[in-house]
Amino acid sequence: MFGINGNFLKFGSSYLFASVNAKAKEYAKVNPDKKIISLGIGDVTLPIAPAIVDAMVNASKEMGQAETFRGYGPYQGYDFLLKAIAENDYRSRGVDISEDEIFVSDGAKSDCSNILDLFSIDNKIAVQDPVYPVYVDSNVIDGRAGRQRPDGSYNKTIYMPCVEENNFLPKFPERQPDIIYLNFPNNPTGAMADYNTLKTWVDYALSIDAIILYDGAYEAFISEDKPKSIFEIPGAKKCAIEFRSFSKTAGFTGIRCAYTVIPNELRASGTQLNKLWYRRQATKFNGVSYVVQRAAEAVYSEQGKKQVKDNINYYMENAAIIKKGLEGIGLKAFGGVNAPYIWVKTPNDFGSWEFFDYLMRKTQIVVTPGEGFGPAGRGYIRLTAFNTRENTLEAVERFKRIK
Amino acid sequence: MFGINGNFLKFGSSYLFASVNAKAKEYAKVNPDKKIISLGIGDVTLPIAPAIVDAMVNASKEMGQAETFRGYGPYQGYDFLLKAIAENDYRSRGVDISEDEIFVSDGAKSDCSNILDLFSIDNKIAVQDPVYPVYVDSNVIDGRAGRQRPDGSYNKTIYMPCVEENNFLPKFPERQPDIIYLNFPNNPTGAMADYNTLKTWVDYALSIDAIILYDGAYEAFISEDKPKSIFEIPGAKKCAIEFRSFSKTAGFTGIRCAYTVIPNELRASGTQLNKLWYRRQATKFNGVSYVVQRAAEAVYSEQGKKQVKDNINYYMENAAIIKKGLEGIGLKAFGGVNAPYIWVKTPNDFGSWEFFDYLMRKTQIVVTPGEGFGPAGRGYIRLTAFNTRENTLEAVERFKRIK
Numbered sequence: 001m002f003g004i005n006g007n008f009l010k011f012g013s014s015y016l017f018a019s020v021n022a023k024a025k026e027y028a029k030v031n032p033d034k035k036i037i038s039l040g041i042g043d044v045t046l047p048i049a050p051a052i053v054d055a056m057v058n059a060s061k062e063m064g065q066a067e068t069f070r071g072y073g074p075y076q077g078y079d080f081l082l083k084a085i086a087e088n089d090y091r092s093r094g095v096d097i098s099e100d101e102i103f104v105s106d107g108a109k110s111d112c113s114n115i116l117d118l119f120s121i122d123n124k125i126a127v128q129d130p131v132y133p134v135y136v137d138s139n140v141i142d143g144r145a146g147r148q149r150p151d152g153s154y155n156k157t158i159y160m161p162c163v164e165e166n167n168f169l170p171k172f173p174e175r176q177p178d179i180i181y182l183n184f185p186n187n188p189t190g191a192m193a194d195y196n197t198l199k200t201w202v203d204y205a206l207s208i209d210a211i212i213l214y215d216g217a218y219e220a221f222i223s224e225d226k227p228k229s230i231f232e233i234p235g236a237k238k239c240a241i242e243f244r245s246f247s248k249t250a251g252f253t254g255i256r257c258a259y260t261v262i263p264n265e266l267r268a269s270g271t272q273l274n275k276l277w278y279r280r281q282a283t284k285f286n287g288v289s290y291v292v293q294r295a296a297e298a299v300y301s302e303q304g305k306k307q308v309k310d311n312i313n314y315y316m317e318n319a320a321i322i323k324k325g326l327e328g329i330g331l332k333a334f335g336g337v338n339a340p341y342i343w344v345k346t347p348n349d350f351g352s353w354e355f356f357d358y359l360m361r362k363t364q365i366v367v368t369p370g371e372g373f374g375p376a377g378r379g380y381i382r383l384t385a386f387n388t389r390e391n392t393l394e395a396v397e398r399f400k401r402i403k
Numbered sequence: 404m405f406g407i408n409g410n411f412l413k414f415g416s417s418y419l420f421a422s423v424n425a426k427a428k429e430y431a432k433v434n435p436d437k438k439i440i441s442l443g444i445g446d447v448t449l450p451i452a453p454a455i456v457d458a459m460v461n462a463s464k465e466m467g468q469a470e471t472f473r474g475y476g477p478y479q480g481y482d483f484l485l486k487a488i489a490e491n492d493y494r495s496r497g498v499d500i501s502e503d504e505i506f507v508s509d510g511a512k513s514d515c516s517n518i519l520d521l522f523s524i525d526n527k528i529a530v531q532d533p534v535y536p537v538y539v540d541s542n543v544i545d546g547r548a549g550r551q552r553p554d555g556s557y558n559k560t561i562y563m564p565c566v567e568e569n570n571f572l573p574k575f576p577e578r579q580p581d582i583i584y585l586n587f588p589n590n591p592t593g594a595m596a597d598y599n600t601l602k603t604w605v606d607y608a609l610s611i612d613a614i615i616l617y618d619g620a621y622e623a624f625i626s627e628d629k630p631k632s633i634f635e636i637p638g639a640k641k642c643a644i645e646f647r648s649f650s651k652t653a654g655f656t657g658i659r660c661a662y663t664v665i666p667n668e669l670r671a672s673g674t675q676l677n678k679l680w681y682r683r684q685a686t687k688f689n690g691v692s693y694v695v696q697r698a699a700e701a702v703y704s705e706q707g708k709k710q711v712k713d714n715i716n717y718y719m720e721n722a723a724i725i726k727k728g729l730e731g732i733g734l735k736a737f738g739g740v741n742a743p744y745i746w747v748k749t750p751n752d753f754g755s756w757e758f759f760d761y762l763m764r765k766t767q768i769v770v771t772p773g774e775g776f777g778p779a780g781r782g783y784i785r786l787t788a789f790n791t792r793e794n795t796l797e798a799v800e801r802f803k804r805i806k
Contacts, residue, residue, distance in 0.1 A: 001612035001613070002581035002582055002613055002671060003523035003581070003671060003672070004521055004522060004523060004676070004679060005520060005521055005522055005523055005524075008679050009674070011682065043474035047471075048472065050467060053463055053467035056459075056463035056466070057464065060463060063450060063456060063459070064451050064453060064455075068450075069451065071446040071657045072656045106659075106691075109687065109688065113686060113687035117408060118407055119405060119406065119407060120405075120408055123405050134687075137686045138686055141520055141683065141686065141687075178404060251472075251474075253689075254472075254473040254474050254476055254693045255466065256691065268407045269407065271412070276407060276408075276411050279411060280411075283537060283544065284513060284516035284537070284544075285513055286510045286512045287659070289509075289695055290657045291658065291694060291695070292692055
């Protein structure tokens, strides 16, 4: 008799963004005359840049001609894309990453969860709290997270609180972890670690033989002089894997492309993790659409770089408008400088969901309740800069109603 | 200290197709004047049909306009594609599959390996032998396959020999399995099961509470009156998951799109597997590129259907040419009628790899050695119909040299 993976039964019944959507839909149904503005889900809103669209159109046409048709591609990605990534995202910043250390995929969500195939089930994981729910949820499926407690946390997972008192930067945990998830610029707090902070983490990981899973999906939003890659830190190639994505950088949430960097130096008990991941991908994955890889390549073209940068600037202006607007009415707002997220303390000791409901009723703005990202997110909400300028300005106006 | 998943160390050192490629490259290097014809790797060669290219071009342009831009799509796939699949691949054949039972993905290889996330590590797997290596390899990673024996097989895996004596159709195994992989039309033997054969398997699975993972990736090549889907068999919705792909049907090996059907009726200990897979996909996957989903939709358009059918016919004519040619020189050739693969018994008790080397030297034709697909593949080679007519005809001519 076949049996299911019992770990699935450890999930709580509701999923954060599903609950947010359900509540927003319910409100819209009862109040059909009200215009809802969503600053909740972190999805991009600007269309794909012209240079990228041109690349997709050309690649599509190539696929229709016998001379230029392409079937199965290389498991790690096409050379043209690997070269563009290595050159633009690493070598140009003095970081020596070679093409065979890069693996192109359909998304950072896939990569940062599938990567767990490489690790022992007994490894202890540590996550920032609040955190992108996928890190914990993918470990629930494998059994590393443990059992869910009444507050939604899991008993075998090491939570590293990121709160106002520590500038939303985690401290080394009391229990020693094996796998450490670090996400900078951070979703949801918007916090960004500087060079020295990241160096202490690399040194810590090396000292305890832990591995850092570094999620740099929001790297393009860094406006201050901070590391763009964990591999800018000496020693990181011996203890870290980095995830990057075109989703937020170039609006690829509907195009689907990302990549993962596993340095050749990274080993465990003599085994190269790069080789394990190659074997995993060759077994369970067949590469990314040629059309999509040409789209990603175009992100690095002269035109592409400029157009993509313009879009990032647009979102970051939205972020500044939101942050300034909220501070103007006396709310405490964090992030928004190196990330498209603004992390807001709820006023008057409102709970996250309470404040969510209050905002919906009073302003028709949808946000994401902070506790959906972990216990330390209680008493916060997350706003995103991914909207039109018009909606962003109107949202700020509406926020004044809560004064 | 972090540890790796030790199951990776259970893999043999070489991967079938990598070894085939390495040998072909080596030969080409030493013999630069010889023209090699590859009938080895099962990759398509005809370009993408015009109706599908048009759909991709249009979708790419849509992504560049604010009014038609799309970000994250639904986890299961867009309604337009789910409807096209349900209507054309199921309802039109009298099989009642609803849209919420279909999950669109980037490939059947991803699906048939990722699906294992849903099952207990203790489940015993049974595979046809010879078989598509991914079924076993993905179970090696999870630990279900067991340890590798000297002949390349794994000790906890139940192999069901498919040989000339049983018309390449497996018998019920002696040891009782929990998860049964069935692949029809079969890769590599080209065998196709009829209605009654599939019915015995569904009845068997129901009687022992096993689940059938049915890989129908080559369904489009069925030319005889055989079931196109396992769900044409009564009771299959209670014991089977089906994998389908656009890779071979419409030449999507470089475009990347497939789908998996998990009926709502399919349960284990009261839990709906459809809901588990939704949770798995929502956690570890972010859907397929919008452009690719529009391409897949176009496969079902009036023009698309005709163009795709023409390509299938072209490949199947190649298959017939190869089969007839080989039989003409006294070789035993199977398959090629409902599948793009021809399974050939090596003459004179040649081993698979011996015959591979002999063919390379004598004819410069690259094939796939049968034992790469499992112990029962020893003494066979696999040829594919995926080539130009010209190369196919030349290959048949060259085969005459081995008389």
